[in-house]
Amino acid sequence: MTDKHRVAVVALDGVVPFDLGTPTQIFGTARDEAGHRKYHVQICTIADEPVVTAAGYQVLAGHGLELTEHADTVVVAGVSAGDPVETGTVDPRVADALRAAHARGARVMSICTGAFVLAAAGLLDERPATTHWWWAERFRELFPQVKLDPDVLFVDDGDLLTSAGVGAGIDLCLHVVRIDFGSEIANRAARRSVVPPWREGGQAQYIERPLPRPVDTTTAGTRAWAMERLDAPLSLQEMAEHARMSVRTFTRRFRDETGVSPARWLLQQRVDRARALLESTDLPVEVVARRSGLGTAAGLRQHLQSTIGVAPSAYRRTFRIE
Known part of the structure; x- marks a missing residue:
C-alpha cells in the first residue's frame, strides 16, 4: 500500500x-x-x-x-x-x-x-x-x-x-x-x-485567427513604446498619436493584431508587470502598484483580485519562487 x-x-x-x-x-x-x-x-x-x-x-x-x-x-x-x-x-x-x-x-x-x-x-x-x-x-x-x-x-x-x-x-x-x-x-x-509555474485557468486559449497582412501590422512599435512606459498614464489618444493614426483606425488595427482592445491590452500588461514584481522583488505593494502603472495599492488589489482572484500579499506569499 x-x-x-x-x-x-x-x-x-x-x-x-x-x-x-x-x-x-x-x-x-x-x-x-x-x-x-x-x-x-x-x-x-x-x-x-x-x-x-x-x-x-x-x-x-x-x-x-x-x-x-x-x-x-x-x-x-x-x-x-x-x-x-x-x-x-x-x-x-x-x-x-x-x-x-x-x-x-x-x-x-x-x-x-x-x-x-x-x-x-x-x-x-x-x-x-x-x-x-x-x-x-x-x-x-x-x-x-x-x-x-x-x-x-x-x-x-x-x-x-x-x-x-x-x-x-x-x-x-x-x-x-x-x-x-x-x-x-x-x-x-x-x-x-522547464515550463512556466503559473497560468491561471481563465487565461484565453491561443485561438487561431487570420493573420493581418504585413502592411497592416502597424501597432507593434506603439506596443513596444507603451511597454517601456507602463508606469506612466497612457491614453488611447496618446497611443494613436504615437502610431500616427486616428483613434478609430488605431483601435481597429490594434484589435485585429492582438485580439483585444488597447485598453484591455494595456491592463493585461500592467497586471503581468505587477505579478512579476511581486514574484521577484520585496518591493512594498504601493511601489509595485506605482511601477506597474496600476496607481495605488487599492488599485493593484482590485485588478489582481478581479484577474486571478487573490490579493497582492497572498499572491506574493503563494507564488514567490525562492
Missing part, C-alpha cells in the same frame, strides 16, 4: 501522445525537498490491451481499468479520433469505470479532447467544462447539455476538471499539484519540466 496520491491515466485508441505524457511528467516530478515523490502515476487501458496512439505507434500500459477503482485522481488523455469525437459515445466499460470512480469521490480530469470522453460518460451534464478550441463546435453539437467555455485554459469545477489542448494540460496538472501539495512543490515540478 502506498501513501502517495494515486493517479490513473486512461488511454484510449487514438490517444494523443503529448496528452498521455503530460500527467506522468508533471505528477511524476512533483517531489518534496527531500526528493520524495508525491504521486504514484500509472497508465491503464481497456482490459490491459495495447492502444494505437494518434502518432501511429502502440502503447501497452500494463494495467486495465481496474486501476481506476483505487485511484485518488483519474485523468483521461485526449484522443484525436474514434467514437468520443466522432459519435459522442464511449465504450461502456470506460463510462462505467469513470462514473464509478467519480461516485466514490475520486477526482476526475481530462486533457484536451478527453472532455469528450467525460461528456460521453454523462459526467459533464450541466457542468462547466472546456476542451481544445479547434474541437469546440463539434463538442457543442454532440453535448449541448454541457456548459462549454472554449476560451479558457482549464476549468476547475471541484471534482471534475477539464483542460484545453496540449500545453493547457500542463497548466491543469500544475494547478492540481498546487491544490494538493502547495506552490513550492508545484513550482519545483514546473522547474524540473
Whole structure:
C-alpha cells in the first residue's frame, strides 16, 4: 500500500501522445525537498490491451481499468479520433469505470479532447467544462447539455476538471499539484519540466485567427513604446498619436493584431508587470502598484483580485519562487 496520491491515466485508441505524457511528467516530478515523490502515476487501458496512439505507434500500459477503482485522481488523455469525437459515445466499460470512480469521490480530469470522453460518460451534464478550441463546435453539437467555455485554459469545477489542448494540460496538472501539495512543490515540478509555474485557468486559449497582412501590422512599435512606459498614464489618444493614426483606425488595427482592445491590452500588461514584481522583488505593494502603472495599492488589489482572484500579499506569499 502506498501513501502517495494515486493517479490513473486512461488511454484510449487514438490517444494523443503529448496528452498521455503530460500527467506522468508533471505528477511524476512533483517531489518534496527531500526528493520524495508525491504521486504514484500509472497508465491503464481497456482490459490491459495495447492502444494505437494518434502518432501511429502502440502503447501497452500494463494495467486495465481496474486501476481506476483505487485511484485518488483519474485523468483521461485526449484522443484525436474514434467514437468520443466522432459519435459522442464511449465504450461502456470506460463510462462505467469513470462514473464509478467519480461516485466514490475520486477526482476526475481530462486533457484536451478527453472532455469528450467525460461528456460521453454523462459526467459533464450541466457542468462547466472546456476542451481544445479547434474541437469546440463539434463538442457543442454532440453535448449541448454541457456548459462549454472554449476560451479558457482549464476549468476547475471541484471534482471534475477539464483542460484545453496540449500545453493547457500542463497548466491543469500544475494547478492540481498546487491544490494538493502547495506552490513550492508545484513550482519545483514546473522547474524540473522547464515550463512556466503559473497560468491561471481563465487565461484565453491561443485561438487561431487570420493573420493581418504585413502592411497592416502597424501597432507593434506603439506596443513596444507603451511597454517601456507602463508606469506612466497612457491614453488611447496618446497611443494613436504615437502610431500616427486616428483613434478609430488605431483601435481597429490594434484589435485585429492582438485580439483585444488597447485598453484591455494595456491592463493585461500592467497586471503581468505587477505579478512579476511581486514574484521577484520585496518591493512594498504601493511601489509595485506605482511601477506597474496600476496607481495605488487599492488599485493593484482590485485588478489582481478581479484577474486571478487573490490579493497582492497572498499572491506574493503563494507564488514567490525562492
